[in-house]
Amino acid sequence: MAATSTRDRILDALQRILIRQGTAAVTLESVAAEAGVSKGGLLYHFRSKQAMLQGLTRRIDEDAEAEFAQATREGVDVVRYFLQTSLPESDEEAALYWSVIAALRSGEGLTDDGTEVLANVFNRWSELLTDYIGDPVLAETVRLVGDGLYLSALSGLPRPDPDLLRRVFDRILEQVAATRGA
Known part of the structure; x- marks a missing residue:
């Protein structure tokens, strides 16, 4: 079974935050924390919210x-x-x-x-x-x-x-x- 890519983990984390808290709770920091990646790791895949x-x-x-x-x-x-x-x-x-x-x-x-x-x-x-x-x-x-x-x-x-x-x-x-x- 293939490991989930970092990009997919970030998008999964974004989905969870949207579901639980809505768009206002979406920040680069909150998504990075939810995905278990550094902010730099998130920025590598996505340059902005x-x-x-x-x-x-x-x-x-x-x-x-x-x-x-x-x-x-x-x-x-x-x-x-x-x-x-x-x-x-x-x-x-x-x-x-x-x-x-x-x-x-x-x-x-x-x-x-x-x-x-x-x-x-x-x-x-x-x-x-x-x-x-x-x-x-x-x-x-x-x-x-x-x-x-x-x-x-x-x-x-x-x-x-x-x-x-x-x-x-x-x-x-x-x-x-x-x-x-x-």
Whole structure:
């Protein structure tokens, strides 16, 4: 098993601080201490807080690319996959993305490049859904349902009733099947 790189340890530490305390607690010193590296060691990989946050957004982009690859492999229903992955898998994942969104909204530490990386994730899903469904209006409806579920979960709102959510997904999937079969 390969050892975790120092860069990954720093990004993992950044994530933990974002989850526990939010963007205001992120400093070069706090991340270095959490990662178990010297400030100089951190600066070797990331020259600033902004660079660390950009590194994290790049990691999120890489994770999203892996999801896109999974969603587009042969035999996968892109709509079903998108809807099923629209709810964060854990409270930790939700807290991380909420912190990144908060950093985006505040402008703290994220450049246009960081914002562009995250916008790319949303745009890629729109493209995949439109290509798969063939109807841009229905694709946008699906994306908005998924985004609504995701952002509701991130903000700590209660999850929808599982039976009702299953029926919502079923209705959407029926509509997609009818559209694709037309």
